[in-house]
Amino acid sequence: xxxxxxxxTAQALDAAVQVFxxxxxxxxxxxxxxxxxxxxxxxxxxxxxxxxxxxxxxVSRYSAxxxxxxxxxxxxxxxxxxGIRAVVERVVAEARMPCLGVNSICEFGVRQxxxxxxxxxxxxxxxxxxxxxxxxxxxAGDLTSELEPDxxxxxxxxxxxxxxxxxxxxxxxGKLRALGEIALRALR
Amino acid sequence: xxxxxxxxTAQALDAAVQVFxxxxxxxxxxxxxxxxxxxxxxxxxxxxxxxxxxxxxxVSRYSAxxxxxxxxxxxxxxxxxxGIRAVVERVVAEARMPCLGVNSICEFGVRQxxxxxxxxxxxxxxxxxxxxxxxxxxxAGDLTSELEPDxxxxxxxxxxxxxxxxxxxxxxxGKLRALGEIALRALR
DNA sequence: CGCGTTTTGGAACGATCATTCAACTAAGGA
DNA sequence: TCCTTAGTTGAATGATCGTTCCAAAACGCG
Numbered sequence: 001x002x003x004x005x006x007x008x009t010a011q012a013l014d015a016a017v018q019v020f021x022x023x024x025x026x027x028x029x030x031x032x033x034x035x036x037x038x039x040x041x042x043x044x045x046x047x048x049x050x051x052x053x054x055x056x057x058x059v060s061r062y063s064a065x066x067x068x069x070x071x072x073x074x075x076x077x078x079x080x081x082x083g084i085r086a087v088v089e090r091v092v093a094e095a096r097m098p099c100l101g102v103n104s105i106c107e108f109g110v111r112q113x114x115x116x117x118x119x120x121x122x123x124x125x126x127x128x129x130x131x132x133x134x135x136x137x138x139x140a141g142d143l144t145s146e147l148e149p150d151x152x153x154x155x156x157x158x159x160x161x162x163x164x165x166x167x168x169x170x171x172x173x174g175k176l177r178a179l180g181e182i183a184l185r186a187l188r
Numbered sequence: 189x190x191x192x193x194x195x196x197t198a199q200a201l202d203a204a205v206q207v208f209x210x211x212x213x214x215x216x217x218x219x220x221x222x223x224x225x226x227x228x229x230x231x232x233x234x235x236x237x238x239x240x241x242x243x244x245x246x247v248s249r250y251s252a253x254x255x256x257x258x259x260x261x262x263x264x265x266x267x268x269x270x271g272i273r274a275v276v277e278r279v280v281a282e283a284r285m286p287c288l289g290v291n292s293i294c295e296f297g298v299r300q301x302x303x304x305x306x307x308x309x310x311x312x313x314x315x316x317x318x319x320x321x322x323x324x325x326x327x328a329g330d331l332t333s334e335l336e337p338d339x340x341x342x343x344x345x346x347x348x349x350x351x352x353x354x355x356x357x358x359x360x361x362g363k364l365r366a367l368g369e370i371a372l373r374a375l376r
Numbered sequence: 377c378g379c380g381t382t383t384t385g386g387a388a389c390g391a392t393c394a395t396t397c398a399a400c401t402a403a404g405g406a
Numbered sequence: 407t408c409c410t411t412a413g414t415t416g417a418a419t420g421a422t423c424g425t426t427c428c429a430a431a432a433c434g435c436g
Contacts, residue, residue: 007413024295026214030394040414042396051394098297102353106294107212109286110358119357147370154354154363155370162350166342169293169307175342182335182343186374195383218424228384230426239424 009047010061012037016048017058021098024107025055055104056114062100063122071129080133081142084156088180091160095167095176102164127153143187152187159183197235198249200225204236205246209286212295213243244302250288251310259317268321269330272344276368279348283355283364290352315341331375340375347371 015037019028030051034041048054073090077083101119110116130153137143143152163179171179203225207216218239222229236242261278265271289307298304318341325331331340351367359367 024212024214026212027295029392031392042415043413045395046412098294103294105353105357106286106291107215109210109356116358151366151370154359155367158350158354158367159347160350161353162346162348165290165293165349165353166346168297170298170304171342178339179343179346182339182374186370217422219422228382230385231383233425234382 007037007039007043012039012047013054013057013061016054017062017100020055020058021062021100021103024103025051026107056118059100059104059115060118063118066099066101067122067126070126074129074133079142080136080140083133084130084137084143085184088156088159088184089177091163092173092176092180095164098168099161099164102161123157126157130156147187155186156183195225195227195231200227200235201242201245201249204242205250205288208243208246209250209288209291212291213239214295244306247288247292247303248306251306254287254289255310255314258314262317262321267330268324268328271321272318272325272331273372276344276347276372277365279351280361280364280368283352286356287349287352290349311345314345318344335375343374344371 016033019032019036023032028051030041030044033051033054034044037044039047044054048057069090070087073087074083077086101122104115105119108115127150131149134143134149134152138145138149159179163176166179167176204221207220207224211220216239218229218232221239221242222232225232227235232242236245257278258275261275262271265274289310292303293307296303315338319337322331322337322340326333326337347367351364354367355364
């Protein structure tokens with residue numbers, strides 16, 4: 001064999017995620033990427049193809065990690081409603097950092113099919129366990145049974161986007177927390 | 189005197205608003221602007237300064253129009269709660285078109301002071317009449333009195349952002365309408 | 377008509393962009 | 407030591423970017 005990789009691909013990708021989160025696709029240059037990823041220009045192209053492919057990889061990785069984090073938070077509590085509340089609180093706590101999912105939707109809408117497909121995958125992966133816990137909470141009487149679980153998921157996800165936008169716009173933590181509270185209130 | 193303006197400044201600015209709504213600041217080129225605004229390259233720079241100044245003007249105009257539309261919809265009904273519902277329905281109906289406010293916050297966060305200042309102005313202008321009608325609806329018993337009117341406004345605005353993101357991500361009208369419904373439900 | 381002004385568009389500027397080529401260095405295994 | 411692969415780096419590509427200069431054309435008014 002020959003010389004081994006000196007950088008960790010996953011680690012470099014994580015760094016790329018950070019840059020794209022903060023500056024979006026158009027607002028990010030190759031120079032910004034190589035600097036933060038701590039790899040050479042050529043290594044970037046060799047390893048990730050081009051800027052767009054790297055962006056797709058970054059969104060994919062971000063979505064996967066974020067979805068996993070949501071799900072494990074959701075299931076971290078015995079009580080279903082408390083699990084749901086924990087997810088809301090997590091979103092509030094992390095809202096200071098821009099969300100790559102929200103950003104990419106804002107930037108490209110549904111113009112890029114590959115991007116939309118990734119969002120759809122992540123949304124679906126999140127929906128299943130969420131619906132399960134919502135049913136659970138409804139049976140326990142902690143959530144109203146007047147609403148379809150699917151509609152509740154949609155509403156929660158929408159609220160998350162809203163909270164993230166509010167945070168990006170400079171809202172303070174108290175306000176974000178209050179927003180989460182009112183959202184939960186809607187589902188009682 | 190001499191040769192008069194051949195284009196309407198306000199009209200040209202409206203066209204710029206459309207382009208920026210769809211493609212954001214970074215994603216918009218001067219060529220795209222002059223084409224849609226139907227003015228010469230030089231006229232753009234003579235009239236609006238440069239691309240960034242034009243963007244600020246566009247955001248300003250958009251915010252002013254959007255805020256006015258919100259307020260007049262809010263006051264278009266005798267009943268306060270119906271006025272609030274009308275605003276929600278308006279947001280749902282127009283959500284297919286990207287919101288320049290949401291987009292600019294997504295793209296720049298709070299990095300550009302002039303931009304943040306404009307958002308703050310629009311938010312404040314919207315808040316006053318909203319709080320008034322929320323109080324009204326609370327007194328009429330159509331809205332819960334458990335929540336501070338200010339918190340209710342924040343929640344509604346946040347929901348609007350969320351709905352707009354959902355729409356930009358491809359959600360269908362039925363889903364958007366349902367989101368609005370649940371949001372109103374939270375305030376009862 | 378011609379003066380003053382506006383609008384337009386071609387040409388060009390320098391900057392930056394993403395991307396590639398090529399030469400060079402570095403490291404492990406044979 | 408040599409080969410192979412990985413990595414870095416400088417130079418260069420061609421494109422596009424925002425922006426300015428300039429000259430020609432268009433128009434209203436005296």
